[in-house]
Amino acid sequence: MKxxxxxxxxxxxxFYINNFGFREPLLVLIxxxxxxxxxxxxxxIEDQLKKYFQSELKLIVTACIITETENIGGPLVAVCQLLKKYLVHKxxxxxxPISGLACIRAMTKTCNYIxxxxxxxLQEWICARAGIPLFYLHNSLVPTLVQPSDASVRAAASKTQSKVQVREIDERRLTSLKKKEGILVTNEQTSLKRRKKVKNPNPLSCKKSKKKNNKVVENRDGVQDHGVEKKKRKRIRLPKHVKxxxxNNKQITVC
Ligand SMILES: [Zn+2]
Known part of the structure; x- marks a missing residue:
């Protein structure tokens, strides 16, 4: 298989899983x-289908399908024996018993079957309906799952549309309920909250102000210095007895 x-x-x-609720194990009505x-x-059939779908699946028949094949007899006796091996759904x-075609039409209304x-x-009938995957052997040889019909695509699109609408209605109901219960926070309140939250900028991220650096400083010689302010000398406090x-030493020297 390519x-x-x-x-x-x-x-x-x-597509069928997402839009029409198909689940594993897939049920294939033969x-x-x-x-x-x-x-x-x-x-x-079973091996080929499992390989093709890469999923768990069950092969299903009905009493009507078996009876119809049995009634034809002749070359279909072996086929009938094969059908009897599969799971028979009520x-x-x-x-x-009715015809296989009529029975399958009825069955697809109650459950998700491929x-x-x-x-x-039967193929034409399926293609005109939504949500029924059609599987057949192309040229009586190649297993083929037919592309979802236009009806299926339209139905899937309208489902998504209605889902969106339901979500919007739910949201509106929820907000009206919140308003009633006083849970809903109005826009003004939220803006006030936001204002309160505003803090001073992080000082670490800010540049230091240069005002101090621009001070005009006079040095000892009386010359104005526009550069960086000089550090003040630290006063060394001497203890009284040292002073x-x-x-006394000064006085002695003067004398
Ligand atoms: Zn039936």
Whole structure:
């Protein structure tokens, strides 16, 4: 299988998962025509489908599909034996079986199935509806998940639109409830809060003011110095007894 084909299959599958609630294990509803084509091409349906979807899946049939194939008989006896191996979902027509086509139409309304069929009428019916993935063997050989139909794409778009609208309505309801309960903070209050929060700039991030540096300083010689202010000399405080001692010494020298 080519990589591009595989990527496409994953893309289409995620579309159904995201928009129509498909989940693993995927349920693949198989009819007699698909089983017959796979049997002729000697395709191991379960293995091929698991490889193709890279997901857990279950192969499903109904009593109506088995009965229809059984009634044809002849070359389809082996196909019927194959169908009986798969999981039989209750379709509600057990007492009065209907055609496989009609049964599948009814089944897709109640549950998310990927429909595997070679029946052209059923394929057309599926493509005209939204949310039903169609799987078939292209040229009775190549497993192919058909691109989501226009109906599916439209339905998915309207779903997203309605989701957005619901979210908007919910938000409006929530704000009106908050107003009623007094929880809602008005714009003025929030602006006041913000104003209060305003603080002085971080002093570490600011440049030091240069005013002090520009002071005109007169040095000892009386010359004006416009440069950096000179550091004041530190006064050394002498203890009293030292001062007196010094004074006495001066007096002695003068005398
Ligand atoms: Zn049925």
């Amino acid at each position: 990589v591009t084909k595989h990527k496409k299959a994953r893309k289409y599958l995620s 009819d007699g025509t698909f089983c017959h084509a796979a049997y002729k091409a000697r395709i191991q 379709c509600g027509h057990e007492k009065q 429909v595997a069929t070679q029946d052209r009428d 007196e001692h010094l004074k």
